[in-house]
Amino acid sequence: MEDLLSARLQMAVSLGFHIIFACIGMVMPFLMAFSHWRWLRTGRKEYLDLTKTWSKGVAIFFATGAVSGTVLSFELGLLWPEFMRHAGPIIGMPFSWEGTAFFIEAIALGLFLYGWNRINRWVHWVTGVIVGISGVASGIFVVAANAWMNSPAGFDWVNGQAINVDPVAAMFNRAWFSQALHMTLAAFVSTCFAVAGIHALLLRRHENHPLHQPALKIALSFGAVAAFLQPISGDISAKSVAERQPAKLAAMEALFETSQPASLVLGGIPDETRQRVDYAIHLPGMLGFLAHGDFNAQVTGLDRIPRDQRPPVLVTHLAFQVMVGCGMLLMALGLAFVVIRWRFKHLLSHRTFLTVVALATPLGFLAVEAGWTVTEVGRQPWVIYGILRTKDALTPMPGLVYPLALFTGLYLVLAGLVTWLMVRQIKALHGSYAPKLTKV
Amino acid sequence: MYSVVVLFLGLSLLMYCLFGGADFGAGILEAFTPKRSREKGENLTYQAIGPVWEANHIWLILVVVILFTGFPRVYAEISVALHIPLTLMLVGIVLRGCSFTFRHYDAIHDRSHDYYSRVFVFSSVGTSLFLGVIAGALSLGRITNASTVSFAERFVRPWFNWFSFSVGLFACCIFAFLAAVYLIGEAREVRVRHVLWQQALRANLATVLAGSLVFLAAWLDGFDLVGRLLHHPFGTACLFLATASLPLLWYSLRRSWVILPRFLAGFQVSMILLAWIWIQYPLVVQVADGQNLTLQNTRAPEATLNALGWALLVGSGLILPALFYLLKSFKGDLSWPAEPKHS
Incomplete structure (x- = not known):
């Protein structure tokens, strides 16, 4: 395999693996802290048990996320x-803040996981909240660094060298806010619906289980709020991309020709050689509205982008469709939950509702992976947009297919192991809750 | 700000060697723990390093971030020339971190427990070994950035040699020694403490032997380590102090003391690392052909160093109190609550 492709795949595998653990590490502490707070206020034991059950999962996911994150910090150079x-030197600042936030997160997690009965119970609760806040902060810093790759700022590029470096301007580049907001919400949507899905699946097997019911409600409540906010942040992102990276937007929307008015292409399979999209639905004027807030606006197509600067259209477009599709489905599910919670409470434990929630388990993470594919593949052939090409950043080390195989194998095994561990956690949990179950 | 950044680089490296190193050592020690006290040893390891486990390993991330922000060429060149040992070290870090956590949090205790342990032990040894190999390769001076040389010359020879591996072996021994000494204070049973005193003594003897091997390997590889030491009296003084404190350490271990050995072990590791840093400074990568990479000739623009320096200062203002609270919450007590003291 070509070294460039191997390196890109290894980066994709490492990031694709890490991002799941990072999302869970960002969001689970908040769910945990909520349940913990309910326990402190009400003294109801099921909230304490739920907090402890979740915290075991968090410990496993956090450790895996921490080591896969360490790998990434080296892979950037490798x-x-x-x-x-x-x-x-330009984007080191968000990374150094990320390091700080991550450090605090790790310290707070140590205090939280091992602090039961050892530190003051409200201080203990606060350490859990700090885990969440510093987790989100470190996520935002990392995304700010990625945003800089999409929207380079804070330096002058002279003869292939960066001069007049301004790390603050680099960190607060034009893409940082929209990307950070979108990613943070995505973390909440994906984690909450995945957690809800697992508890829904378990509720189907163990009706009215005292742990899974509050767990489902907490996760769906957080998830529904995030799923409603996500389209707003998606809109901010789309307009920002349209302004900064017309090539990426054109690839996302499979817009081969500059058009006015521009129609939105739903679904379909872009054919890059014939410059057209097959089997798609076209909504006239919609793209102009979504990208520039005007049905009659002109939207730049790939024809205005020099051939050697066009991103791959097929992957970017399909990934974008997957992301939006999953997001919409989850928003609908969130809406259904709010309505049911408000008016039809008895349906919360209805088998059909539980089945739907269980089926939605992977959708959020599918959207996260697809979204990252859009932002990374859509930036190609650049690693620093408009400045440095990906192929010029590659290491001279040959045979990169071997580390690719090594890390892919390693991460596959780990993914399998983590899943297996979760199943065992659940088994053990039901073992310890069995007597209570027969009573309910 | 340059000096602040360099200070933090050295400090992070030292903290990683002391705390991360002791964690690695705990894994290495498990390989040498007699079967009957193995479970006790495992539990002890959890109690001792569980709460601070994640925090101990973030020092490495700080080292990496400081390098690629403040000294980007150093980071880039090391990543290219030492791609293979770095990759192997990373695999070790992943396996180790996961097997340690999985072993603790796996809800069902069955045969899988033994597999986690095996992976934990092997990856602890492997990671320490390759950390040492990388440190050795930086000093040895076989790293080249010429693109015309063969694959072996450019990507293998810089680290695949007697000297680098002897440093790797030395790292394994000294980490195991650190862990044994740390764990003594954590043990709550006399029998376990006695096992650990024994282990600490043995690991210390192994460290002294491995240290001599480093000099022998340097000679085999034609690397004038002694000459370098003689050129840097301060580095020599550090090494001398580390060695001179050995008899006191042995005495305190023989007398079954707890606090003094801990202090001495930390002191010895710090002195050895300081000696290495002193001999190297400001050099980071000794390059075979062409200009060596030093902290001075690879430093990032002033604006970057300022931002980084402030981030480190403010960050440590947040981190250090938190870390102190963490250590205080879990590490304050070195007494014998379970059993009366025997001598």
Whole structure:
């Protein structure tokens, strides 16, 4: 396999693996803290048990996320040394803040996990909240660094070197806010619906289980709020991309020709050689509205982008469709939950509702992976948009297919193991809750 | 700000060697723990490093971030030349972190427990070994950035040699020694403490032997380590102090003391690392052909170093009190609550 492709795949595998654990590490502490708070206020034991049950999962996911994150911090150099040589001094600031936030997160997690009965119970609760806040903060800092790759700022590029570096301007580049907001909400949507889905599945097997019922409600409540906010943040992102990276937007929307008015292409399979999209639904004028807030606006197509600067259209477009589709489904589910919670409470434990929630388990993470594919593949052929090409950032080390195989194998095994561990956690949990179950 | 950044780089490296190193050592020690006290040892390891486990390993991330932000060329060149040992070290870090956590949190205790343990032990040894190999390769001076040389010359020879591996072996021994000494204070049973005193003594002897091997390997590889030491009297003084404190350490271990050995072990590791840093400074990568990479000739623009320096200062203002609270909450007590003291 070509070294460039191997390196890109290894980065994709590592990030795709890490992002799931990072999302869970960002969001689970909040769910945990909520349940913990309910216990402190009401003294009801099921909330305490739920908090402890979740915290075991968090410990496993956090550890896996921490090591896969360590791998990434090295891989940036192992695979893309030329990129880091230029980018390091410019985007080091968000990374150093990320390091700080992550450090605090790790300390707070240590206090939270091992602090039961050892530290003051409200201080203990606060450490859990700090885990969540610093987790979200470190996520935002990392995304700010990625946003800089999409929207380079804070330096002048002269003869292939960066001069007049301004790390603050680099960190607060034009894409940081829209990307950070979108990613944070995505973390909440994906984690909450995945958690809800697992508890719904378990509720189907163990009706009215005292742990799974509050768990389902907490997770769905957080998830529904995030799922409603996500389209707003998606709109901010789309307008920002349209302004900064017309090539990426054109690839996302499979817009081969510059058009006015521009129609939104739903679904379909882009054919890059014939420059057309097959089997798609076209909504006239919609793209102009979504990208520029005007049904009659002109939207730049790929024809205005030089051939050697066009991103791959097929992958970007399909990934974008998957992301939006999953997001919409989850928003609908969130809406259904709010309505049921408000007016039809008895339906919350209805088998059909539980089945639907269980089926939605992977959708959020599917959307997260697809969204990252859009932002990363849509930036190609650049690693720093408009400045440095991905192929020029590659390490001279040959045979990159071997580390690719090594890390892919390693992460596959770990993914399998983590899943297996979760199943065992649940088994053990039901073992300890069995006597109570027969009573209900 | 340059000096602040360099200070934090050195400090993070030291903290990683002391705390991360002791964690690695705990894994290495497990390989040498007699079967009958193995479970006790495992539980002890959890109690001792569980709460601070994640925090101990973030020092490495700080080292990496400081390098790629403040000294980007150093980071880039090391990543290219030492791609293979770095990758192997990373695999070790992943396996180790996961097997440690999985072993603790797996809800069902069955045969899988033994597999986690095996992976934990092997990856602890492997990670320490390759950390040492990388440190050795930086000093040895076989790293080249010429693109015309063969694959072996560019990507294998810089680290695949007697000297680098002897440093790796030394790292394994000294980490195991650190862990044994740390764990003594954590043990709540006389029998376990006695096992640990024994282990600490043995690991210390192994460290001294491995240290001599480093000099022998340097000679085999034609690397004038002694000459370098003689050129840097301060580095030599550090090494001398580390060695001179050995008899006191042995005495205190023989007398079954708890606090003094801990202090001495930390002191010895710090002195050895300081000696290495002193001999190296400001050099980071000794390059075979062409200009060596030093902290000075690879430093990032002033604006970056300022931002990084402030981030580190403010960050440590947040981290250090939190870390102190964490250590105070879990590590304050070195007494014998379970059993009366025997001598």
